Amino acid sequence: xxxxxxxxxxxxxxxAGGTPGAIAKVAEKFHVEWPMLLAQxxxxxxxxxxxxxxxxxxxxxxxxxxxKKIAEGLRQAEEAGRRMARAEAQGQKMLLKASVRxxxxxxxxxxxxxxxxxxxxxxxxxxxxKLHRRELERIELERSCAIGEARSKLKKEAVLLAKQVLGAxxxxxxxxxxxxxxxxxxxxx
Numbered sequence: 423x424x425x426x427x428x429x430x431x432x433x434x435x436x437x438a439g440g441t442p443g444a445i446a447k448v449a450e451k452f453h454v455e456w457p458m459l460l461a462q463x464x465x466x467x468x469x470x471x472x473x474x475x476x477x478x479x480x481x482x483x484x485x486x487x488x489x490k491k492i493a494e495g496l497r498q499a500e501e502a503g504r505r506m507a508r509a510e511a512q513g514q515k516m517l518l519k520a521s522v523r524x525x526x527x528x529x530x531x532x533x534x535x536x537x538x539x540x541x542x543x544x545x546x547x548x549x550x551x552k553l554h555r556r557e558l559e560r561i562e563l564e565r566s567c568a569i570g571e572a573r574s575k576l577k578k579e580a581v582l583l584a585k586q587v588l589g590a591x592x593x594x595x596x597x598x599x600x601x602x603x604x605x606x607x608x609x610x611x
Contacts, residue, residue, distance in 0.1 A: 581601065
């Protein structure tokens with residue numbers, strides 16, 4: 423050990439401008455006892471080895487394990503963020519698709535409602551037209567009946583008037599002839 427110290431400690435000091443005697447003087451001045459110094463160095467190496475082996479090494483392993491866990495946690499958090507972004511994008515796409523489908527359904531419903539409203543309108547218009555035609559036919563029928571009744575009454579009145587004016591009974595032919603003339607006069611007006 424002494425050779426080791428001499429070759430590694432004293433020679434560099436001596437080459438730095440001092441002499442081996444100068445080191446001995448410095449060691450003597452500071453009351454360095456070489457056997458005690460060597461024992462303390464040996465004890466320090468043992469303590470350093472024990473601390474490294476049983477304290478520092480497990481502590482470094484725990485720190486390394488903790489760093490691995492933190493790195494894994496960060497990786498999982500990034501992956502979760504990417505999955506959440508994908509899920510959000512999918513949600514937006516689904517929402518957009520649902521919105522488009524909803525708009526299509528509304529448009530189809532409106533179109534069907536317009537078609538149905540048009541059908542209802544056409545049916546009502548056809549019903550009103552039928553009702554109008556029936557009423558016109560009924561009015562025409564009533565008018566025809568009223569005209570027929572009026573003609574018939576007029577003919578009778580004309581015959582009665584003619585009897586009164588002429589003072590005599592008319593034959594069936596004369597009655598028909600005068601009725602026809604009265605009817606033509608009434609129709610012309």
